[in-house]
Amino acid sequence: MNGTYAIGIDYGTESGRALIVDTKNGRVLATHVTPYPHGVMDKELPEGGVKLGADWALQHPDDYLEVLRRSVPEALRQSGVSADEIVGIGIDFTACTILPVDGANAPLCFSETWKRRPHAWVKLWKHHAAQEDADRLNELAVARGETFLSRYGGSLSSEWLLPKVAQTLREDPELFDATDRFVEAADWVVWAMTGTLKRNSCAAGYKGTWHKTEGYPDRGYLEAADPRLASLPETKLRGETIPSGTKAGELTPEMAQLTGLRAGIPVAAAIIDAHAAVPGVGVVRPGTMVLAMGTSLCHMLIADSEREVEGIRGVVEDGIVPGYFGYEAGQPAVGDMFAWFVDHAVPAYVRDQAAQKGESVFDWLGREAEAMAPGESGLLALDWWNGNRSVLADESLRGLIVGLGLQTRPAQIYRALLEATAFGTKRVIEAFEASGIPISVVAANGGIPQRNPLLMQIYADVTGKQIDIPAAEQSTALGSAMMGAVAAGIAGGGYATLADAAARMAPPVKQSYYPNADHVRLYEELYREYVTLHDYFGKGANESMHRLRKLQERAVESKR
Known part of the structure; x- marks a missing residue:
């Protein structure tokens, strides 16, 4: 050759x-x-x-x-x-x-x-x-x-x-x-x-x-x-x-x-x-946050200096790209949370209708959810199905859905879960920007960004950032x-x-998602409600999640 x-x-x-x-x-x-x-x-x-x-x-x-x-x-x-x-x-x-x-x-x-x-x-x-x-x-x-x-x-x-x-x-x-x-x-x-x-x-x-x-x-x-x-x-x-x-x-x-x-x-x-995915998608200088999206989500970026950032899970000089400080934050349940919903909470009629149309349950839910406007589901979720890694660093926290009613349908819950993960990422971005580390673009890498355009558009609308999808399957x-x-x-x-x-x-950008101005304004309202719940249950005002976890542990132990 x-x-x-x-x-x-x-x-x-x-x-x-x-x-x-x-x-x-x-x-x-x-x-x-x-x-x-x-x-x-x-x-x-x-x-x-x-x-x-x-x-x-x-x-x-x-x-x-x-x-x-x-x-x-x-x-x-x-x-x-x-x-x-x-x-x-x-x-x-x-x-x-x-x-x-x-x-x-x-x-x-x-x-x-x-x-x-x-x-x-x-x-x-x-x-x-x-x-x-x-x-x-x-x-x-x-x-x-x-x-x-x-x-x-x-x-x-x-x-x-x-x-x-x-x-x-x-x-x-x-x-x-x-x-x-x-x-x-x-x-x-x-x-x-x-x-x-x-x-x-x-x-x-x-x-x-x-x-x-x-x-x-x-x-x-x-x-x-x-x-x-x-x-x-x-x-x-x-x-x-x-x-x-x-x-x-x-x-x-x-x-x-x-x-x-x-x-x-x-x-x-x-x-x-x-961390190898950062150069793998072509990011070798400050300004772009890389999302390694799969069962969980890892947020990574590089910067010129070491700063104290709320809830980060590591800052290391030469940690990703030599000559820069590499930062890491994360959400411990993204794809896992969507899979939980499909595997354990979707009713039989959804599976039947998806089968009749010759599509997966995920595709059926995505098509139904895409037809909704931001806020139309009437639901808001906290994305803590496997705890919170950033910014609260509390693995014992658990998920929450607010607004459920007799008219609630599976696609509405699915969209609320998609939005919840985007809100969690926005909270991480805000923590970095509050510490003086600017983020202009987000590059989303992994199988989920390649397969779920609705989720990527939601991320663009919630964060207000351009979301680039690199053309790399094995970054x-x-x-x-x-x-x-x-x-x-x-x-x-x-x-x-x-x-x-x-x-x-490095691979070229396969596709870019840009914020929809009307959706951005609606999501700003929803995000304020997300932060209210996030801080109420995550920063000590209400310890219900921790108490429930302890009661569960005691109950399990009593049955042994």
Whole structure:
């Protein structure tokens, strides 16, 4: 083919994907997906049938290597590209997904000694069994006035590194002592590919409470949490942290043989999957917010400075694009909330009518909802079906629909849920703009924006912003491939900066949605009512949601 190509490897929750991209124009030549053989382990370990407790979510590290064994050679074969034409490799990964390793960087779960111990395995990002530890760490940080909490919306999530490490120490101190280092699975895969273990700034900053200037939380805080954690940054979290997308190492001869590539190919430091979508849709400078929309929604943008923003879930220097501060906020239920309604609350007659018309229930609801004007449903919802991530950072909050009556029909409820997620995003945008970070355009990425034009028009009308839909179906893997091209550098057939790579490789805008002035005015009225409910139930004036949650927990416990 006589060209230069990069590989982007996207590690998701259930599978990994390899993408081969032309570095001259971003054209995707081939892609291949490998489902993880062990999937998500949430019931028992694969060794010895050891049962797992509630809210556990583990993975097998060899599944990540299986992606390299299967998807990389197959994508290479499909593309018709020769191994000599691949100039760089980048990877993105779910986070915080961590594993304990020994002094040789071998996962402890590979050892006969430890493989029947749950804490020896990879803790997937959605492992929530460390909530007790997260609560304790948050209470301590608040009591001590720790300033690092302000970078994370005032609290650490049970999904993040420190709570997961603390859970390991509390429940299996012997294994904690045997752990040489706790590492992100992303960094471990890069080590497996290059023989060099470096921590990526994205996962370290957003999920590991690392700061480029301040490092990890100070010794006094960690020692107060547990004396055995006092030296954690210098011991079990040691290692150089480098910006995501910069060169971490080169492909080893052993890994070249495994993948069918050539030895010496530059490999970039990893990045979190959602964050890879920012350059993947062409955003490498301030001014545009990227929405990674799927089951949940991640709001990301870059700025020139670090500011305190209400309810953000992380601000990291070099966290997304080197040279800028990357910000993250989020809504934990978007597609999941719509799916809940269709799966559990739509009556049979809707399914029957959709079937008669030969369309999906979603399409039927969307067609009916599109015929309504803003406010016509008479309903208003709070989008907290899975708690609130931003700006309230309260996972125990739950959803609400106001205005239900005997005349209410399913399409009206569906539209209210669509609008609720748009109101939640507007609240996030307002938090950024109130802190002096302007947002001129919103780029919506993922499967939902491609399939749901009604939702995208509602987002434009509610936010008052232009909503661009990039023509990229696999923007996370594409963003990783861009980083692989940057790791190669100009001399290696790639690019000097991520901005240079994006200028040639980023996809065009497929479609843009513009605010309808009449709808904007109507939604401004509805949004004021949304904020009233948001603050009333979310800021302490009414604790009903919290009390209901506690009553539910007590009732469930009483039945055991």
